[in-house]
Amino acid sequence: MIRERLQERLDRCFDQGVGKGFWSAAAAGRYAVEDPKQAAHGDFATNLAMVVAGLEKQKPREVAAHLLELLGDHGDLIEKAEIAGPGFVNFFIRETVWQSVLPELCRQGPAYGRSDIGQGRKVLVEFVSANPTGPLSVGHGRQAILGDAIARLLQHTGHTVTREYYYNDAGRQMRVLGESTRARYLEILGLPHQFPEDGYQGEYINDIARQLVKTRGDELKDEPAVQPFKEAAEQAIFADINATLARLGIVFDNYFNEHTLYDNGKIDAVVAALRDKGLVYEQDGAVWFRTTEFGMDKDRVIIKNTGEPTYRLPDIAYHLEKFRRGFDWMVNVFGSDHIATVPDVLAGIKALGCDDSKVTVVIHQFVTLMQGGKQVKMSTRKANFVTVDELLDEVGADVVRFFFLMRRAEAPLEFDLELARQQSQENPVYYVQYAHARLCSVRQQAEAKGVLRGRLEEAPVARLTTDEEIELLKALASFPELVSHAALALEPHRIIYFLQDLAGRFHGFYSRHRVISDDHELTQARLWLVEGLRIVFRNGLVMMGMTAPESM
RNA sequence: GCCCUCGUAGCUCAGGGGAUAGAGCACAGGAUUCCUAAUCCUGGGGCCGUAGGUUCGAUUCCUACCGGGGGCACCA
Missing domain, CATH: 1.10.730.10 (Isoleucyl-tRNA Synthetase; Domain 1)
Known part of the structure; x- marks a missing residue:
C-alpha cells in the first residue's frame, strides 16, 4: 500500500522528467522501489537514477538530483529523500504514515x-495423490501440508480453489496389496498361504485381514479373485488416510479416480487425438508418443505391448480433463521422485492444444527424520517407517504443520523429532x-x-x-x-x-x-x-x- | 552419460541485480520487586562451492566445472 503510493509518486516525477527533457521515456517501467537492507538507507529506495543514467549516458547522481528537484514538496508521505551511494535515492517515510x-x-x-489479486480465478491444487496402499508417511505429510498451505494462501488472495486428490486403484501396486491382504487373511485362519515376494509387510495389513475375518468369517478362503481383498484393503486404508488428513485439518474437495478416465473413454480419446496429429506410432508391439517432437531425448511408450497404458497416458488424460473443467491455473504438488513425469505430461497437453503455462508444478524434496542427531532410516515397504499419525500422536498438528512449512519446497527438510517434542523456548x-x-x-x-x-x-x-x-x-x-x-x-x-x-x-x-x-x-x-x-x-x-x- | 535440484556462519536454513549478506540452534556472558522467563540483552563467528561471462554494479542472472540429493522403465 505504502509502496504503491510511493511508486505512483515516483512514476509522476519520472513522467515530469520526460516532459522537462531531463531524460527520455526509455527507462519507464524499468526502475523499482526497493527495500534497503539497512535502516540508515531509509524505508524504501529507488534505483531510478542509476537505471536512467545507464540508458542515457548521464551521471547517476545528477539524475538523482533532478529527481529530487521534481519531487519538490514531500507531501504527507515522505519525511526525507536523499541521494546516497552510487545514485540511490533513499526515502524515509513519515512516522504518521506508519x-x-x-x-x-x-x-x-x-x-x-x-x-483479491486472484480475482476469483479458478485454481486446482492437486496434492498427496498417494495410492491407498498404506498409511501416510512423513513424505506424504510434507506434501499434504505444503499443498494445503498453498491452497489456503490462494484462498486468502481471492482465488477459487479446489483441492483434489488423484489416485489409481487399478495398478500393480494395488494388486500386490490385495494379495498381501489375502495372505494375512489365510494366515489368520490357519490355512496355507503364500505371502507375495514384494508384499506389504506393515502391521496395518494384519488389522485389515483380522477385520475381514471378523466380518466375513472364512467365506473368502476359496475366493479366486483378489478383488474382495483389494477392496477391503483400499477402503480401510482410505478411511485411515482421510482420518489422518482430518487430524491435520485437511479436507479435499474431490477425489479423482483414474479409473473414470477409462470408463468414459478419455484414455482412448487421447490416443486418437495424438494419432490424428501424427504424434504416435507403433513399435515392438507398443504404442509410442513422439516426445522428441517436444525437445526430449527419446520417445516414450504410452501403451505397453500388453495393451496396458503406462502412467503417462492417464496422466495426460487427467490433465486434459482439468483443462476441460475450466481451471485457469493448475498447481501440482509432487515429490521430487515424480519429477520425471512432468515433461511428458506437459508435452502431452501441449500437443493437444492446451496452454501448458497454466500448469505449475511444485516439486518438494524429501523429509529426513532426525533423532538424537542421527537420521532415522525408513523403508516404505518394510514395517519401519514413521507415519504422519505417529508424528501427530507425538507432537500434535500445529507442530507438524509448522515444521513441514519451515523450509521452502525445493530444500530438503530435516525434521528434528527432539526439537519438535520440546514444549519450550x-x-x-x-x-x-x-x-x-x-x-x-x-x-x-x-x-x-x-x-x-x-x-x-x-x-x-x-x-x-x-x-x-x-x-x-x-x-x-x-x-x-x-x-x-x-x-x-x-x-x-x-x-x-x-x-x-x-x-x-x-x-x-x-x-x-x-x-x-x-x-x-x-x-x-x-x-x-x-x-x-x-x-x-x-x-x-x-x-x-x-x-x-x-x-x- | 543425460535431465532436474541444491551448494550462504560450526549445524539447520532464509534472502537475493545494488550500498556494511541475515535468523535460529550451538558456544560464552548477563537480565525477572513490574502486563506470561515458552521471554529478552551482549559477544565471537562468512573468499555466499570453483572459474569465466553479461552489467555502471553479481552472493543473486548466464555458461562450464566440482560436490550432495532426485530422476533417466513397456513401475507410479
Whole structure:
C-alpha cells in the first residue's frame, strides 16, 4: 500500500522528467522501489537514477538530483529523500504514515492480509495423490501440508480453489496389496498361504485381514479373485488416510479416480487425438508418443505391448480433463521422485492444444527424520517407517504443520523429532504461538484492571514513537503484500518466516516497554498496537492452518 | 552419460541485480520487586562451492566445472 503510493509518486516525477527533457521515456517501467537492507538507507529506495543514467549516458547522481528537484514538496508521505551511494535515492517515510496503518488494520481484523489479486480465478491444487496402499508417511505429510498451505494462501488472495486428490486403484501396486491382504487373511485362519515376494509387510495389513475375518468369517478362503481383498484393503486404508488428513485439518474437495478416465473413454480419446496429429506410432508391439517432437531425448511408450497404458497416458488424460473443467491455473504438488513425469505430461497437453503455462508444478524434496542427531532410516515397504499419525500422536498438528512449512519446497527438510517434542523456548512453533498468547494476556490484564482501549477512531497512535514500535508498525504494514507474494509464488514458508520475525520483534518490544502504565494515552495507543499484533499473528497462524492459543 | 535440484556462519536454513549478506540452534556472558522467563540483552563467528561471462554494479542472472540429493522403465 505504502509502496504503491510511493511508486505512483515516483512514476509522476519520472513522467515530469520526460516532459522537462531531463531524460527520455526509455527507462519507464524499468526502475523499482526497493527495500534497503539497512535502516540508515531509509524505508524504501529507488534505483531510478542509476537505471536512467545507464540508458542515457548521464551521471547517476545528477539524475538523482533532478529527481529530487521534481519531487519538490514531500507531501504527507515522505519525511526525507536523499541521494546516497552510487545514485540511490533513499526515502524515509513519515512516522504518521506508519502509525496510520494501525487503525486500518484493526478495522479490517480477520480480513487483514486478504486480498483479491486472484480475482476469483479458478485454481486446482492437486496434492498427496498417494495410492491407498498404506498409511501416510512423513513424505506424504510434507506434501499434504505444503499443498494445503498453498491452497489456503490462494484462498486468502481471492482465488477459487479446489483441492483434489488423484489416485489409481487399478495398478500393480494395488494388486500386490490385495494379495498381501489375502495372505494375512489365510494366515489368520490357519490355512496355507503364500505371502507375495514384494508384499506389504506393515502391521496395518494384519488389522485389515483380522477385520475381514471378523466380518466375513472364512467365506473368502476359496475366493479366486483378489478383488474382495483389494477392496477391503483400499477402503480401510482410505478411511485411515482421510482420518489422518482430518487430524491435520485437511479436507479435499474431490477425489479423482483414474479409473473414470477409462470408463468414459478419455484414455482412448487421447490416443486418437495424438494419432490424428501424427504424434504416435507403433513399435515392438507398443504404442509410442513422439516426445522428441517436444525437445526430449527419446520417445516414450504410452501403451505397453500388453495393451496396458503406462502412467503417462492417464496422466495426460487427467490433465486434459482439468483443462476441460475450466481451471485457469493448475498447481501440482509432487515429490521430487515424480519429477520425471512432468515433461511428458506437459508435452502431452501441449500437443493437444492446451496452454501448458497454466500448469505449475511444485516439486518438494524429501523429509529426513532426525533423532538424537542421527537420521532415522525408513523403508516404505518394510514395517519401519514413521507415519504422519505417529508424528501427530507425538507432537500434535500445529507442530507438524509448522515444521513441514519451515523450509521452502525445493530444500530438503530435516525434521528434528527432539526439537519438535520440546514444549519450550527452543521450539519455534511455541515461540510464535507464545507471542500470540502473550498479546492475549496483556489484553486480559488491561480488562481486569479496567483499562479500556477506547474507540478505534480516537486511538492516539501518534504516541507510538519508539524505534521498537515503529519497526513493529512497519512489519504489520508489510503483511498484506507478503501474503500476496507468497501466494503467487506458491511459497507458504514466507509466512512462517514472517511470523518468526514478528514474534522476535514483539518479544523485544515487550521486554523493553510496558504496555499498561500510568500514562493513560500511551497505554491506549499500545493496547491498540497489541490488538494489531494479535490480529496479524492470528491471521498468519490460521492462514497456515495452525491454531492461535490465547494462553499457554 | 543425460535431465532436474541444491551448494550462504560450526549445524539447520532464509534472502537475493545494488550500498556494511541475515535468523535460529550451538558456544560464552548477563537480565525477572513490574502486563506470561515458552521471554529478552551482549559477544565471537562468512573468499555466499570453483572459474569465466553479461552489467555502471553479481552472493543473486548466464555458461562450464566440482560436490550432495532426485530422476533417466513397456513401475507410479
